[in-house]
Amino acid sequence: MKTSNVAQACPLNKPNLYESPVLRNATGAAIRPGGLSVLKAALERFPFKRGARLLDVGCGMGASVALLRSRYDLRAIGMDLSRVLLSEGAKSVASLPLAQARAEALPVADGSLEGVICECVLSLVADSKQVLSEFHRALMPGGRFIMSDIYRRNPSDNKHALPCKNCFSGASDRERILGNLIDAGFSLHLWEDHSHLLRELAAKLIFMHGSMSAFWEQFAGESNGRQMEEAVRAMRPGYCLVVAEKT
Numbered sequence: 001m002k003t004s005n006v007a008q009a010c011p012l013n014k015p016n017l018y019e020s021p022v023l024r025n026a027t028g029a030a031i032r033p034g035g036l037s038v039l040k041a042a043l044e045r046f047p048f049k050r051g052a053r054l055l056d057v058g059c060g061m062g063a064s065v066a067l068l069r070s071r072y073d074l075r076a077i078g079m080d081l082s083r084v085l086l087s088e089g090a091k092s093v094a095s096l097p098l099a100q101a102r103a104e105a106l107p108v109a110d111g112s113l114e115g116v117i118c119e120c121v122l123s124l125v126a127d128s129k130q131v132l133s134e135f136h137r138a139l140m141p142g143g144r145f146i147m148s149d150i151y152r153r154n155p156s157d158n159k160h161a162l163p164c165k166n167c168f169s170g171a172s173d174r175e176r177i178l179g180n181l182i183d184a185g186f187s188l189h190l191w192e193d194h195s196h197l198l199r200e201l202a203a204k205l206i207f208m209h210g211s212m213s214a215f216w217e218q219f220a221g222e223s224n225g226r227q228m229e230e231a232v233r234a235m236r237p238g239y240c241l242v243v244a245e246k247t
Helices: 021-027 037-045 063-070 083-092 128-138 174-184 195-209 212-220 225-235
Strands: 053-057 075-080 098-100 113-119 139-152 186-193 237-246
Touching (some): 021 195, 037 063, 037 113, 037 139, 037 237, 053 063, 063 113, 075 083, 083 098, 113 128, 128 139, 128 174, 139 174, 174 186, 174 237, 195 212, 195 237
Parallel strands (some): 053 075, 053 113, 113 139
Antiparallel strands (some): 139 237, 186 237
16 A cells, blocks of 8 residues: 655654754754855846845745845845745844735735845745746846756655655646746756755754754654654755746
8 A cells, every 4th residue: 555645744843854953953044055155156147236125925034135135236025935934034133124925925016126036935835826927926037047956866765755745745847847947937057966954954954953853853853853854854855946937
């Protein structure tokens, strides 16, 4: 009998992975593999004009927004669904323009943005196609979409159940991600693998917690830590950078 790979909600007494200080102890304020390094690499190769209006969707505590504004002189604003992270970001830098909003319904006018940044978000949303369509709506013609996220390098695995919903359970494979981008009206400029950053983060978590299963127990429950570790290993997760343009 096959095991379903549809993840259930995490235990109610456990924090969301992206909201937990346990994860931030390893990642820092930019809650993703490599911190701000992948975004910096994208901006150096695909720069925006000074003063360009950008939206960071899933901004967390606003680390990328602060970088975009201070280092690149961009009119960047951030939006996130998490009140926890937005509150912590406001305490850290009160002047950052951060607001609560859903990726599926951005409170911006059609064609009003020159860029959308989306890091470790698409793998968390319920309908990534709808979100990509919303990004396309908000961007002006020629506007640029920069994404980094977890992706599946073994999309055929269907035997290992992820016991708890998180960015791994929502990860897609390369072909599906690129197909959804094209269907939404984007043309691809860059697909680049940065999986070494995910491996480095995993090594840091193992050093801090003793094992990956011990780390996962804090989110999936004590009885599910090993199952989570095995399921993630089976999907062979990678980490990618994607740059695309609204056509």
